[in-house]
Amino acid sequence: MENTLHEKNRYPDMSFPYAMYTITPLGVTPTGRGFNELHWHEELQFTLVTEGKIVMQVNGMDYELESGQAIFMNKGVLHITSKVKPNSQYVSFNFPEKAIGFYSDSNMEKNYVFPFTHSLFLSLVIREEVEWQRQILEILWELKKKFEMKSYWGWEYEVSIKTAQLWFTMISNITLSSEESPKYLKQQQERIQLMLSYIHQNYANILSLQEIAEVAHLSISECGRSFKKTLHTTPYDYLIKYRIKKSTELLRDTEHTISEIARMVGFNHVNHFIQSFKKHHQQTPKEYRRLPTTP
Incomplete structure (x- = not known):
């Protein structure tokens, strides 16, 4: 991979x-x-x-x-x-x-x-x-x-x-x-890297926690603990945050509609996309798109 x-x-x-x-x-x-x-x-x-x-x-x-x-x-x-x-x-x-x-x-x-x-x-x-x-x-x-x-x-x-x-x-x-750090820290980093890479490659698809965990040969509970310990977040929250980040690129650089962008970054419902976007950026995707581009 x-x-x-x-x-x-x-x-x-x-x-x-x-x-x-x-x-x-x-x-x-x-x-x-x-x-x-x-x-x-x-x-x-x-x-x-x-x-x-x-x-x-x-x-x-x-x-x-x-x-x-x-x-x-x-x-x-x-x-x-x-x-x-x-x-x-x-x-x-x-x-x-x-x-x-x-x-x-x-x-x-x-x-x-x-x-x-x-x-x-x-x-x-x-x-x-x-x-x-x-x-x-x-x-x-x-x-x-x-x-x-x-x-x-x-x-x-x-x-x-x-x-x-x-x-x-x-x-x-x-x-x-x-x-040097204990070996388990190195192993923990490698597992996180595998799971993050999988999310980055498949964020536009429907992803389950089971799929993410299996990439690193972990149980669902251990996957959650690894994310919490290393990244201070959950796999789901990281996935949503990454989808939102990719959506900002599309809002800034393309003419796709809000609904189209929601589907392109993995949201099944545009309302869920708008609510998640507003939670992270304190504004709607439409409001974000109207902002002048930083030089």
């Missing part, structure tokens, strides 16, 4: 697969990245809060980060920016593990990359109170400046050198035995 939550980053230059995303409450630059959706990706990610406060949810755990703080997320980790407070901004640096492995089958890859990226080490909050973490924050600010400059001769080398320093500083100061 294709993993629809497995985000594929779109790099400005595929010959240098590295990107910095700048995110505010209004959106993300460059566009096309669903930062406010649950997702995961093969790339490693360092996120630096540059203004205000955000809340980052990683595998069901909420982390409130203030300006000047950062968080690292390992590859394949389920995460979402659940809240970006007004006048806040953050930047996320995404790059593949090969960027710090130098070349395939290298000693760097075998000894300093794979032991961490293929482990149960999920994330790390980075604060300036700890000396080595302050060094990481300084490197992140320097990387931000470099990405904001126009590309120049040697730019890729400078970014790569800084990133290698960033990675080496982190792995030199953590111990996997104390930083």
Whole structure:
């Protein structure tokens, strides 16, 4: 089954697969990245809060980060920016593990990359109170400046050198035995990923809780507990919320009628769609459609 939550980053230059995303409450630059959706990706990610406060949810755990703080997320980790407070901004640096492995089958890859990226080490909050973490924050600010400059001769080398320093500083100061999460947390994440992927692929159809649970080989009761523990919601509420999200895209980008859109996103009755939409957006689909598009 294709993993629809497995985000594929779109790099400005595929010959240098590295990107910095700048995110505010209004959106993300460059566009096309669903930062406010649950997702995961093969790339490693360092996120630096540059203004205000955000809340980052990683595998069901909420982390409130203030300006000047950062968080690292390992590859394949389920995460979402659940809240970006007004006048806040953050930047996320995404790059593949090969960027710090130098070349395939290298000693760097075998000894300093794979032991961490293929482990149960999920994330790390980075604060300036700890000396080595302050060094990481300084490197992140320097990387931000470099990405904001126009590309120049040697730019890729400078970014790569800084990133290698960033990675080496982190792995030199953590111990996997104390930083890694229990295996059951990793297993729980994988099960949630399977169920979310199934919902994302089949949201327009009639879905039963039994079907969702079977994807992860769980009982109905265990499926509900997994959602509640990791996502703080029920499978049904998540499904409705996702259908509503897909409907906003159709309301904004198409000329389909409200009734047509209701059917397209999986609602059997248009009144149920309108009531659910109003509950999530405090306005009807018709009112939402009339709003001016945010630039």
